[in-house]
Amino acid sequence: MSAIKLRSIGKSYGTTSVLKGIDLDIRSGEFLTLVGPSGCGKSTLLRILAGLEVPSSGDVEIGGKPVTDVRPANRNLAMVFQSYALYPHLTIAQNMMTPLRLRDLSTAERLPFVGPMLGRAKHQKMLQQVQETAKVLRIEALLDRKPGQLSGGQRQRAALGRAMVRKSVAFLMDEPLSNLDAALRIHMRSELAELHRSLQATFVYVTHDQ
Ligand SMILES: Nc1ncnc2c1ncn2[C@@H]1O[C@H](COP(=O)(O)OP(=O)(O)O)[C@@H](O)[C@H]1O
Ligand SMILES: [Mg+2]
CATH class of the missing domain: 3.40.50.300 (P-loop containing nucleotide triphosphate hydrolases)
Incomplete structure (x- = not known):
């Protein structure tokens, strides 16, 4: 079963279109990584998922239910930001x-x-x-x-x-390792993978770092 579904998500700020027709099925227990250059809309997408931002179009489903009107605190998602x-x-x-x-x-x-x-x-x-x-x-x-x-x-x-x-239903991580030095970043990356294995939870991980 999909833990999280995005259907034709669009987001514009004024006349600037940031996200267009994003469809995504995230399976329960999956470790999904979104990679893209700075400014491509990764954080915006994650914030829409978390309910911190309202999409201009499209729907978000969590656990089979639309969450358009569900407040961030009640979406049961855990968000980890770049700054701790x-x-x-x-x-x-x-x-x-x-x-x-x-x-x-x-x-x-x-x-x-x-x-x-x-x-x-x-x-x-x-x-x-x-x-x-x-x-x-x-x-x-x-x-x-x-x-x-x-x-x-x-x-x-x-x-x-x-x-x-x-x-939580899922962990949303927005560049959580960016503020760490290179050695620590490599170490924490394998720790995250290990954590994902032991928790068997859904992870959505956003980074510009290929
Ligand atoms: N509140 C906002 N108002 C206007 N433009 C915004 C706002 N938030 C983000 N943007 C713009 O949307 C684009 C995507 O931003 P963002 O999702 O933060 O990108 P990323 O996380 O991939 O670096 C950028 O061009 C950014 O300037
Ligand atoms: Mg970002």
Whole structure:
């Protein structure tokens, strides 16, 4: 079954047409890579998939359902950007927990100090999910550090971890390795392939790097 379907997707900004008649079936569990030069519309396509951008024409289906009116948060996709966009003032554990907090906690349960007491069981479960994910990515020892105390590769893994804690339909990655030096990029590339094998999740990977 296709995890994701794009049907005749078009996108224009004013009179500039960026995407025209894009059809794509992405199978469940597939690792799909989109390669193209800078400015060809890769990010635009990924953002349309994620719901961060509205297509000028065409439809997106996820898991057999049209998602045109479904908000990004409810599309159950995990997006990893080129810049890791970790919150600098939060620890890695707190960063990774953020998507779960936003999804699972009420406003009161998100309050400092009282929140964890109100939603004790939920907090415990979220912490457990973060620890399990950290184990897969081998960053357990880094959970109490802030992003500034990590190397580029470790930060990249933490950003992946934050995308992974929610059980997502697919991972959307927009040039996730561009900010790393060459050696680390090669290393992380094989780690991503390995991660794809072990998670058996759908990956859509966008890059200009042939
Ligand atoms: N919000 C926007 N307004 C106008 N033009 C845009 C906007 N976003 C992207 N574009 C243009 O659309 C084209 C594709 O951009 P993008 O999807 O970011 O390309 P890529 O990710 O492949 O480098 C570029 O020419 C870019 O200038
Ligand atoms: Mg781009």
